[in-house]
Amino acid sequence: MWSSWSIIKSSLRPPSRATVPASTTLLRNLIYSTSHTRLQSHPPKPTTTPQAPPIATAKMPTYIVTCDENATADQVAAAKKHAVEQGGEIVHDLDIIKGFSVKFPDDAVTTLKASEHVKAVELDGEVRIQ
Numbered sequence: 157m158w159s160s161w162s163i164i165k166s167s168l169r170p171p172s173r174a175t176v177p178a179s180t181t182l183l184r185n186l187i188y189s190t191s192h193t194r195l196q197s198h199p200p201k202p203t204t205t206p207q208a209p210p211i212a213t214a215k216m217p218t219y220i221v222t223c224d225e226n227a228t229a230d231q232v233a234a235a236k237k238h239a240v241e242q243g244g245e246i247v248h249d250l251d252i253i254k255g256f257s258v259k260f261p262d263d264a265v266t267t268l269k270a271s272e273h274v275k276a277v278e279l280d281g282e283v284r285i286q
Contacts, residue, residue, distance in 0.1 A: 216260055217259070217279055217280070218258065218260075219259075219265065219277050219278060220250070220278045220280050221239065221255050221257070222250075222254065223254045223275055224254070225275075231272075232254055232255070232273070235271050235273055239268055242261075242264050243264060244259060244260040244261070244268070245259045246258050257280055
């Protein structure tokens with residue numbers, strides 16, 4: 157008498173070359189291939205909210221922004237916030253001069269200069285002494 161395990165086991169063998177009805181061969185191939193295939197599960201891709209495309213800060217010039225000598229830390233922070241809101245990226249904090257360096261769009265630098273408590277905005281560059 158055949159046990160159910162021996163029936164299942166016999167159906168898991170690769171198909172033989174003997175003449176077998178097409179439906180049986182198809183079923184046998186399907187069971188064999190799924191039992192010998194390592195299934196891989198892929199975690200779902202995280203969903204993100206659409207965001208504005210990043211600004212190409214690598215192509216923007218860097219400026220040194222100096223705030224007024226009497227500017228408070230909050231006023232310097234407000235100037236930084238204004239620069240970021242206008243499309244800039246803060247590169248360095250320059251606390252000793254109450255300022256910061258920022259990559260900023262060249263065509264919008266006048267808005268940065270007009271910011272309250274900003275004393276000077278200068279293009280960053282290499283300095284040499286003789």
